[in-house]
Amino acid sequence: MTDSQFDHQAIRSQFPILDMQLGDNPLCYLDTAATSQKPQCVLDAMNEYYVQNNANVHRAAHQLAARATQKYENVRMQVQHFIHAATSQQIIFTHGTTESINMVAHGLTEQFQQGDVILVDGAAHHANIVPWQALAQRTGAKVIPIPLDSNGRIDLTAYDDLLTQLPKLVALSHVTNALGTLNPVNEMVAKANKVGALTLIDGAQAVAHLDIDVESIGCDYYVFSGHKMYGPTGVGILYGKLNALEILTPMLTGGEMIKTVSFNGTSYGELPNRLEAGTPAIAEVIGLGAAISFLSNLPKIQIRQHELHLIQYLQQQLSQLGDISVYGVTTDNDNIGAVAFNLADEHHQDVGILLDQQGVAIRGGHHCAMPLMQSLQIKGCCRASIGVYSNQQDVDRFISALTEVKSILL
Ligand SMILES: Cc1ncc(COP(=O)(O)O)c(C=O)c1O
Known part of the structure; x- marks a missing residue:
């Protein structure tokens, strides 16, 4: 071509x-793998939000807040369709891939115990290594790297062997950032599912280049950043299966994520808000929506x-x-x-x-x-x-x- x-x-x-x-x-x-450049439509969408719609989301009864909230929630549905998730409740806005992975690793702390095994792609970005090491430190679990071959690709035979250790979680890159190598994630996730492991796929380098279908991959979590897919910095996505999101203890607590608060006890709200404490990056989410429209129209x-x-x-x-x-x-x-x-x-x-x-x-x-x-x-x-x-x-x-x-x- x-x-x-x-x-x-x-x-x-x-x-x-x-x-x-x-x-x-x-x-x-x-240097697009570090961050992509932004098309005019993304810059315009963010500018338009500040000039015409700026208000906090989910909070006030006034028209501007309703417009901002609608635009913000529309992007959640756009992301849902873009990655073929079943419901928009499964789309959590974060500040980027790093935060998404930390939210999962932090959120699973109570699920892990001494001796549990976490398998991590040996070619992963540090964002998909260090949070697991921190989880292991907190819980006594152990991180085992999945060995690579001489081309820096995952050794699939070694992976099969490691699965016999019945890992509790497998963390993979979809596409590696350093080499641009593609992992056979569908096959690897299917094998991990068979042994009952949770799976997280880091899609930071994949979303701008491949069609992502989280349902067909079958992973529990899929994460990515807006700025590597022609959107702004400061926004990212944590997708999860509903039950996989529900078991996460929120890393951030405060406003937006609660049902009721009293000094006698507080109850948390439902997904997705339960994992989105505080004022989100509204303009950035709207910019991400414009980036998805841009990508979808190519x-x-x-x-x-x-x-x-x-x-x-x-x-x-x-x-x-x-x-x-x-x-x-x-x-x-x-x-x-x-x-x-x-x-x-x-x-x-x-x-x-x-x-x-x-x-x-x-x-x-x-x-x-x-x-x-x-x-x-x-x-x-x-x-x-x-x-x-x-x-x-x-x-x-x-x-x-x-x-x-x-x-x-x-
Ligand atoms: C594969 C991969 N994972 C994670 C990250 C971290 O992304 P962010 O800095 O947007 O959180 C990057 C960024 O280069 C990446 O390429």
Whole structure:
């Protein structure tokens, strides 16, 4: 699929920041996995909320509050349909993936005891590791990493073996942020369900690229952030099966989440409010709704093919450059959104800085996935990542800038 086979420019032109000049160079943005750029419709929706509808939700009897509440609750239904959840009660607004996972890990404290096993994807983002370690510390449970193969992918045989330990919970990434590798979550969740484990899927790197169907995945919890799917920062989602949400002890208590309060005792409200204490990020939720509309209106098949083509083109161009190690790629060619690499023995930070001097924004570091880096026996790597707005010129500019970096460093 080439850009000319559908009007890709019409999509790209909705992102005003992409016209930016950085010094002498136009911006070449290849750091979408860290955060995506925002289309004008998201900026407009947030602005419109503040200019025309600003009021607190759920509280007052006045018209403005009713309008704000309706817009806020409409987004809950939009998210429900977007990820194919059965009811909107299962959609909890949070501030992002990190908070969503912490809410689950904190909320399950009373369900865990000494010796319980938590299996965690060995390639997970720290946000999907550290909250489980903290839960283990509180309860005496133990966290066991699911081993990876030499490509940084989950070793499915090792996973099967670990399931014989009857874990209480399995935490997986849908798509890994460092390498863009796709986990077979449907199959892995089905196996975990068979041994009675709860399952949490971190979808932060998946929602902007794949169709998500939480019912068919069958997981107990699915979490993601608005800012990686063309929405604003400060909003995220915790989806859960109703019974899986009901067993969570609220991490935050206070206003909005109660039924009655007295100094003799307080009772908590129903889902979803029970897990949404305090004033939520209303404008951000509305911005997320605009991002979902934006994503839903894209020509889905063409965009998927476009992204796949770009990633493969990126991998191909990198390997032709020479002196490049690419991580996490197999003959399945199923990487999503990102390519991780190193230039010879050069430090990823030096490569990133020299690319930035040419206007090319990529990410260098451990990508909040230190255990994965340890497993690949590297300190860190560079990562170029794409979004719906990325095009072949971005890849060509990146490769020509990297050629320049190579001539400086090698
Ligand atoms: C796979 C994955 N999980 C979790 C996170 C944390 O997301 P947030 O910082 O939005 O909470 C990220 C962010 O990079 C991620 O890529």
